[in-house]
Amino acid sequence: VQLQASGGGLVEAGGSMRLSCVASRRTSSNNGVGWFRQAPGKEREFVAGISWNGGDTLYADSVKGRFTISRDRAKDTVYLQMNSLKPEDTAVYYCAVARSSYASRNAESYRYWGQGTLVTVSS
Numbered sequence: 783v784q785l786q787a788s789g790g791g792l793v794e795a796g797g798s799m800r801l802s803c804v805a806s807r808r809t810s811s812n813n814g815v816g817w818f819r820q821a822p823g824k825e826r827e828f829v830a831g832i833s834w835n836g837g838d839t840l841y842a843d844s845v846k847g848r849f850t851i852s853r854d855r856a857k858d859t860v861y862l863q864m865n866s867l868k869p870e871d872t873a874v875y876y877c878a879v880a881r882s883s884y885a886s887r888n889a890e891s892y893r894y895w896g897q898g899t900l901v902t903v904s905s
Contacts, residue, residue: 787877790899793867797903801862803877803896814880815860816840816892817851819873819901829875830862831885840885845871867903874898 789801803815816831830851831840839851845864853860860877878892886892 785877785879785894785896787875787896787899790875790901792902792904795867795869795903795905797867798863798865799867799901800864801875801877801899801901803860803862805858805860805877805879805894805896811855811858812883813893814883814885815853816878816880816885817860817862817875818878818889819871819875820898821870821873824873826876826889828887828889831880831887832860833885834883838884840887842887864901867901869903869905872901872903874900 784806786804793799812834814833817829818826819829820826832851832853836853848866850863876898877896879894881893
């Protein structure tokens with residue numbers, strides 16, 4: 783199983799960043815994919831999710847209207863476009879492959895997890 787998240791780094795508040803999650807076709811092509819994040823001292827939280835064909839998406843209220851999740855099945859890649867970033871978006875971001883064809887807000891619904899990529903938003 784291979785799940786690789788990338789694209790994190792340092793950005794100023796109000797800026798944008800795009801995260802990528804590459805998963806092996808065998809593990810993700812028919813599955814939903816989600817992004818979660820964990821800030822220092824806080825619990826992991828759901829950010830966004832997308833169904834197997836990209837037709838259904840879910841967002842946390844805190845990122846709705848600022849973040850967009852998408853997937854390119856030909857490239858086995860899921861993206862998280864993050865705009866209007868805020869310092870409170872600072873966290874390690876993880877992508878995960880769901881057990882089913884649809885994403886979920888519940889972390890228990892995910893089978894495979896990537897290693898995480900750090901996003902730091904400066905004020």
